Amino acid sequence: TGHTAAGLAAALHTCGQPVGGAIGLSGLATVFATSSKNYASGHIKSLLSQVRPPAGDHALAGAIAGRLQKSGSNGIQPADIASFIKGLPANERPAASQFFNGPYKDFAHQLQAHASGQGFFAAAMFAVVAIVVAVFVINVQKKDLPSHPTAELATV
Numbered sequence: 001t002g003h004t005a006a007g008l009a010a011a012l013h014t015c016g017q018p019v020g021g022a023i024g025l026s027g028l029a030t031v032f033a034t035s036s037k038n039y040a041s042g043h044i045k046s047l048l049s050q051v052r053p054p055a056g057d058h059a060l061a062g063a064i065a066g067r068l069q070k071s072g073s074n075g076i077q078p079a080d081i082a083s084f085i086k087g088l089p090a091n092e093r094p095a096a097s098q099f100f101n102g103p104y105k106d107f108a109h110q111l112q113a114h115a116s117g118q119g120f121f122a123a124a125m126f127a128v129v130a131i132v133v134a135v136f137v138i139n140v141q142k143k144d145l146p147s148h149p150t151a152e153l154a155t156v
Contacts, residue, residue, distance in 0.1 A: 024126060028119045035118035037073065039111050044068070050103035054091050063088070064099065075108060 044065075053060035067084050068076055076084070081100045085093050 024123075027126075028122055031122040032115045032119040033073070036111055036115040039114045043107065043111075047103060047107045051095065051099050053095050057092060060088075060092050060095060063092075064096065 051061040085096050
């Protein structure tokens with residue numbers, strides 16, 4: 001029965017490792033995506049308040065907000081930013097360029113740092129749970145261990 005249990009344990013380990021890795025990765029990706037979305041939702045007004053339109057022009061911040069919302073969850077890509085800026089009236093281009101090269105870029109870095117930190121925190125919690133399970137659930141008794149090498153091991 002010892003060889004049967006060892007074979008079963010090896011099979012479970014072999015199958016469980018890739019499945020656990022896939023589930024863990026999808027869980028961490030979900031944590032990253034959710035914390036990114038929440039961070040962006042909580043900071044978008046502050047970000048848009050940093051748009052410095054030309055005097056008397058209040059439409060630029062709204063145009064930028066609309067373009068950011070249209071970009072979806074992936075954020076606006078550099079080529080899209082360049083195209084957007086080129087499509088603006090000439091007097092709004094410097095302010096839009098300054099916004100995307102300054103506050104928006106800083107915001108993107110802060111968002112990535114926040115979401116990564118949340119993902120790493122979740123991974124650390126997974127590790128703590130794994131250690132607790134390993135220490136308190138896996139209970140190998142001395143009587144379960146072989147007392148002498150098996151014939152296969154002795155011939156090696």
